[in-house]
Amino acid sequence: MTLALETTDLKVQLRLTDDWFTVCDLSALLPGRGVAALLPDGRQVAVFADRTGRLYAIDNRDPFTGAAVLSRGLTGTHQGRPFVASPLLKQRFDLESGQCLDDEAVRVRAYEVKAA
């Protein structure tokens, strides 16, 4: 219980050029799933937590279809690195770098993220 109390106080924050932008309570993130956040400039970010509680954030827009859905994909581990598979056509993106694992010419923006 004490753990849960502590985590509810923690906020998920994204690094935007010079500030940290608060997205949500850490407890809103389910390990292995993502959420979408709307940035002040209208862009969308997909934020994920893995089973160890590590956080990741990449652009929410699936570059293959244009839909803002990457936050709704399934996450996993590929050769030790975390990824999310687009729920539309299943291309995988590295959660740390934003690099597409199935098409080396495609990359989405990755954001620095922390719990504070």
Add this chain to the structure above:
Amino acid sequence: MSTDTSTIVLIGHGMVGQRFLEALAERGLTATHRVVVLCEEPRPAYDRVQLTSYFSGKTPEDLSMTDMAFIEEHGIELRIGDPAETVDREARRVTARSGLVVDYDVLVLATGSYPFVPPVPNKDAEGCFVYRTIEDLLAIEEYARKSTTGAVVGGGLLGLEAAGALKGLGLTSHIVEFAPRLMPVQVDEGGGAALLRTIEEMGLTVHTGVGTQEIVTDASGAVTGMKLSDGSELATDLVVFSAGVRPRDQLARDCGLTVGERGGIAVDEQCRTVSDPHVFAIGECALAADGRVYGLVAPGYEQAETVAATIAEDESAFTGADLSTKLKLLGVDVASFGDAHGTAEDCLDVVYSDSRAGLYKKLVIGRDGTLLGGILVGDAEAYGTLKAFTGSVPPVSPESLVLPAGAGAPVQLGPSALPDDAIICSCNNVRKGTIREAVTEHQCTTVPEVKKCTKAGTTCGSCVKVLGQLINAELEASGVEVDKGLCACFSQTREELYEIVLALRVTSFRDLLDRHGREAARGGDGCEVCKPTVGSIIASLAPTIGASTHVLDGEQAALQDTNDHFLANLQKNGSYSVVPRIPGGEIAPEKLIVIGEIARDFGLYTKITGGQRIDMFGARVEQLPLIWARLVDAGFESGHAYGKSLRTVKSCVGQTWCRYGVQDSVRMAIDLELRYRGLRSPHKLKSAVSGCQRECAEAQSKDFGVIATAGGWNLYVGGNGGATPRHADLLAQDLSDAELIRLIDRFLMFYIRTADRLERTSVWLDRVPGGLDHVRDVVVHDSLGICDELEALMAAHVSHYRDEWAETINDPEKLARFVSFVNAPDTPDPVVAFVPERDQMKPDLPLLNIGLRPADDILEGTATR
């Protein structure tokens, strides 16, 4: 002979002609020679062996064997629809119909054969056809539209195929064979009898031992029947002559080449005509050096290779070929190989015959135990192995090779037992050693790779199974483990994971991964393959293993694909569609009105689905709970259109209204749909119930389909529509309501237990060893003794079913996930927008390409419907 400027002219572009061109190219002869091909048919070489597959959906393009890039790349001048008219051997000159004149250094005749039509009166009447080219098939198909009955003259291989094709076109089909049995060339009396029984059971009428005396026509000259030699008359609208073929040697005769007494251009062992060293003949038009005309494609290929080798001044000879054949005729396996008729001196037969099952197997054995040949009807599984052993003394007793599995001591003589020089693919003359080398020397690891590398299995396909076994055996022998694991995280198959989850009552994906996953994957997050697979297994077994029965509870929520996670179907712009359950397709007007009102109020696009319900498109994530609150309030529940689970049970209106109906199909469909709703399975499940044999509900295209009979219900399984349609197989007939449900319970649970991930029942049935018979043994005869368990699992599912949506809208924690943005729960996703189309709306797709409208447009852009 190979001077730089010389010209090779090939007359005829059939399968053998094409192989000849490939053989020229392989030897580099296309680079040093001008190659001109004169082809009579309006299309380049196609697979004539598979001609009949046109009627099962193959297009002429599918049948094509000619890669135009190959033709162009090698500078081959291929002239389609321009046959050779004359050959002037003195001047070495060919003139084509178009007037084209080509001087040749080498002329190769590959003119094939023509169908023999017996000289009976009116043989050319309207409605008489032959069965040889794609054009013949197109004409038969066209004429069959206005016919009800068809007769095939000739009960050989092609005749049976033609009769099957006519039946497939909806005609009552007859086969008239002059010999006393079917397929007189390939099988003996016993084999013919087994074949006859099976073919008659399929509803074809066979007349053996009678000849055709005359075709009867009406005043307009169209066929109305045929007079037979026994004095009877057979009424028919259409006649297909399939009474054998004759070599097409007229061109050769016209230019004075020697032909055999019964036709065929006489050639020597190099396939060079005996009359002219500049002219060769190959394939069905050639009378080979051993005095035979070969009507099979494999010897023709060998002749083509021989001629190409001879032109390249390599030593090669064609001295004769094996006439082994294996076919599937009307679904019946028929094979004969070696000395099938036992003509060798002192040979002995070993025969196994089971008339009830339509099985007939005969092996011809020499005095010293050498396998000389044989005939297999009804089950030709052992053909590949037996043929390869022909000419040697098999390592086990001959009778053990033909006895069915389970009788006495069955011997599974795998292809690994074969010597390296055994021929595995006789169409392309590929030896076992060559296939092994493809694996060991050329790093091939799959059947498609080996096919590409060796050409084995690329013609008739009958050896592909043996090919797969050889490749796996070779890989295993060379220490390469054939990985049948589910994904990079689990080395087990889905079936093995199911057993682990059930036996150890594993309710957590993490536990499963950390304890049973591959070493490197333990402690990780799994992947997009294993997470939903394990999620599905846990959901299927939830009540039995003590897991939560809601797919969004606890850790299970993280395993679900996005559709299951939002209990709706994701569409291309990120919006969702909503499908409430309408069991059996039966819906009261009030409920229809509710759906209409909801769709109107939320601005949704509505469409009737193929499963007899209504799909509402264009809902944003945050609208889903609001829509479902109203649906649940009106008495609807989840339709599971988003899940790998039961979709719908379609029905026709049945006995209650329909004057033909014999059972209440709607009631049964509702009962089944409510029983199996929410059942998670390896892939989606579709079903239907028809109230009579007219089958208006299309039950035979479903995973499990039910058709009413006067005495109860017939259960069909493994049907499929979609990209690979499959007619369902009859599992059991004349079942009572209770028997039907018990059998479906068992069938579905056995499927869930043993299928691979995303493997529909149709594919599963074809994959499981033993196929339908095995599944019937297990679920009808309880051969594994697991039926009680299967039924108990289903009973647990049925009693624990709860509506996912009703529970979700009453659970604030789950509802919190239904937002577009975690930091702006009331803001809709600006990319989800719609534009008008045909009185409704459709996704604004250009918006997806733009990604985002300029910042000051955002507020306006979000004002979506």
